[in-house]
Amino acid sequence: MIVVTAAEMQAMDRKTIDEIGIPGRVLMENAGRGATRAFLEHIYRNGARPVGVLAGRGNNGGDGLVMARYLARMGVEVRIFLTSTRDRLQGDAAANDRLLSALNIPVTEIPDAAAFAACQGAMRHCGYWIDALFGTGLNSDVRGYLRDVIQFVNQLQKPLLAVDIPSGLHSDTGHPCGVCIQATVTATFGHPKIGHLLQPGAGFCGRLVLIDIGIPPLITQWADPRQRLITGRAVRRWLPRRASDSHKGHTGHLLVVAGAAGKTGAAIMSAQAALRVGAGLVTLAAPQSLSPILEGRLIEAMTWPVPDNGQGQWPSEAFTAIEQAAMEKRCIAIGPGMGTSTAARDLVRRVASALDLPLVIDADGLNNLVGGLAVLAGRSAPTILTPHPGEMARLLDQSVAAVQHDRMAAVRRLARQTRSHVILKGARSLVADPDGKVWINPTGNTGMASGGMGDVLTGAVAGLLAQGLQPSQAAGAAVFLHGLSADLLSEEASRGYLATEVMDALPLAMQRIFDNPPAPPVEQPLL
Ligand SMILES: NC(=O)C1=CN([C@@H]2O[C@H](COP(=O)(O)OP(=O)(O)OC[C@H]3O[C@@H](n4cnc5c(N)ncnc54)[C@H](O)[C@@H]3O)[C@@H](O)[C@H]2O)[C@H](O)CC1
Numbered sequence: 001m002i003v004v005t006a007a008e009m010q011a012m013d014r015k016t017i018d019e020i021g022i023p024g025r026v027l028m029e030n031a032g033r034g035a036t037r038a039f040l041e042h043i044y045r046n047g048a049r050p051v052g053v054l055a056g057r058g059n060n061g062g063d064g065l066v067m068a069r070y071l072a073r074m075g076v077e078v079r080i081f082l083t084s085t086r087d088r089l090q091g092d093a094a095a096n097d098r099l100l101s102a103l104n105i106p107v108t109e110i111p112d113a114a115a116f117a118a119c120q121g122a123m124r125h126c127g128y129w130i131d132a133l134f135g136t137g138l139n140s141d142v143r144g145y146l147r148d149v150i151q152f153v154n155q156l157q158k159p160l161l162a163v164d165i166p167s168g169l170h171s172d173t174g175h176p177c178g179v180c181i182q183a184t185v186t187a188t189f190g191h192p193k194i195g196h197l198l199q200p201g202a203g204f205c206g207r208l209v210l211i212d213i214g215i216p217p218l219i220t221q222w223a224d225p226r227q228r229l230i231t232g233r234a235v236r237r238w239l240p241r242r243a244s245d246s247h248k249g250h251t252g253h254l255l256v257v258a259g260a261a262g263k264t265g266a267a268i269m270s271a272q273a274a275l276r277v278g279a280g281l282v283t284l285a286a287p288q289s290l291s292p293i294l295e296g297r298l299i300e301a302m303t304w305p306v307p308d309n310g311q312g313q314w315p316s317e318a319f320t321a322i323e324q325a326a327m328e329k330r331c332i333a334i335g336p337g338m339g340t341s342t343a344a345r346d347l348v349r350r351v352a353s354a355l356d357l358p359l360v361i362d363a364d365g366l367n368n369l370v371g372g373l374a375v376l377a378g379r380s381a382p383t384i385l386t387p388h389p390g391e392m393a394r395l396l397d398q399s400v401a402a403v404q405h406d407r408m409a410a411v412r413r414l415a416r417q418t419r420s421h422v423i424l425k426g427a428r429s430l431v432a433d434p435d436g437k438v439w440i441n442p443t444g445n446t447g448m449a450s451g452g453m454g455d456v457l458t459g460a461v462a463g464l465l466a467q468g469l470q471p472s473q474a475a476g477a478a479v480f481l482h483g484l485s486a487d488l489l490s491e492e493a494s495r496g497y498l499a500t501e502v503m504d505a506l507p508l509a510m511q512r513i514f515d516n517p518p519a520p521p522v523e524q525p526l527l
Pocket residue numbers: 009013027028031056057058059060061062063133134135136137138139140141142143146163164165189190213215
């Protein structure tokens with residue numbers, strides 16, 4: 001599913017109006033009518049109280065004026081509160097205001113704090129709200145009395161439909177610009193925006209409904225938006241089909257290079273998760289003195305002991321052993337639980353620069369690349385990096401807060417800088433390809449914030465890569481399955497489930513995808 005930035009949406013708007021010839025007035029009428037339908041279906045219950053319409057001075061406000069006209073025509077009592085004087089309205093919004101005048105539908109101007117204060121009684125009397133204050137035109141933090149207006153409407157705690165996007169929410173990052181409307185339902189136009197799908201934006205939107213306002217598909221193709229939402233149907237297309245005569249030799253042999261004393265669990269989970277998503281064979285290479293532990297826990301996966309100093313740490317000359325272990329393998333995963341010793345760091349960098357196999361690098365593998373990302377730029381085989389925000393911050397030499405404030409920018413930057421595919425983990429994980437296209441993952445929940453989840457994801461990514469999926473599909477399908485597996489578990493208990501349980505539920509998540517893929521968090525009513 002296509003996801004857009006505010007600029008991409010506005011460009012499509014302009015092109016539709018200027019080159020296709022669908023007037024902006026028609027787009028606004030379609031937007032207002034579609035949003036009215038969503039309001040009547042999901043918000044409005046009865047005429048006991050009037051409907052408040054909070055309208056700004058731009059086209060978002062114009063959409064709200066169209067809605068007010070439709071509702072009034074149906075006999076619904078509306079109270080329009082315009083945060084501007086009517087004479088300052090322009091274009092399509094002004095045209096719709098003139099229609100309201102012609103129809104004797106009153107508009108209350110609240111262009112300043114005093115006028116707003118004088119209306120608070122009338123605003124309190126409204127039983128439902130339509131938020132048409134700001135849409136994709138919001139371009140800075142909300143300040144002054146408009147901030148108070150948003151907080152006032154929020155504290156009324158009435159059912160509210162946000163027009164296009166909750167006012168105050170940044171369309172491209174999903175963060176509030178100082179303050180943000182809390183919506184029960186959001187009716188958005190054309191395509192979902194990034195801010196609807198990233199956190200905390202998704203939380204401010206409530207139920208997200210997509211309204212078709214008539215933007216032609218050829219305009220969307222022309223705009224070539226750089227974001228997608230990963231959907232269950234897409235993952236179903238990406239997942240490998242099993243030929244009736246397939247055998248483990250067909251489905252790829254993965255080499256996992258992982259583990260060190262005290263962190264054998266990470267190695268075990270990565271290896272087993274790969275098998276859980278269908279990899280044919282998995283070999284785990286780890287320091288030899290860990291073998292009794294690993295072989296005690298691993299049955300289906302094979303081990304490749306690397307002679308060490310008896311302390312369970314990577315030896316300095318481990319590369320030769322790994323080079324041998326990598327023969328006849330389809331791909332390599334390196335990093336989980338391997339530690340950040342000099343030997344481990346050197347090994348990660350040698351593997352990245354010298355082994356021309358698809359490579360998944362996670363956890364300590366990433367930490368061992370801090371300050372040494374240049375080794376990746378020269379690789380010809382695909383590379384998938386799977387940082388959480390802390391690892392991303394170290395790799396980009398940024399603060400975690402900076403990474404989290406604009407996750408799209410961070411994941412794109414690392415992907416472009418290293419010519420790699422990058423998964424930035426966290427609520428609504430992101431997958432970027434080297435050209436800057438980004439997929440947003442909608443699955444997963446807060447119960448995943450516990451040890452080992454990343455190791456399971458690494459195994460899932462590598463296990464799908466070993467089966468021949470393209471890197472972006474292996475990464476996208478793995479994050480979707482990983483989150484879906486956790487969502488299936490959270491139906492029983494919202495927290496306290498273990499990474500190994502998520503790992504063991506991966507086949508169920510795959511089966512769910514094949515049988516009945518979960519619907520995306522964006523409802524698409526017909527016209
Ligand atoms: N294809 C579509 O998506 C269509 C969208 N429509 C609607 O148009 C808005 C975007 O309208 P726009 O006029 O560009 O801006 P807004 O109405 O979102 O903003 C109003 C106004 O506010 C000013 N402003 C911006 N930031 C601030 C701030 N921090 N404080 C105060 N004022 C601010 C800015 O100057 C804007 O002019 C889109 O969301 C849809 O709802 C069309 O109606 C139909 C097609």
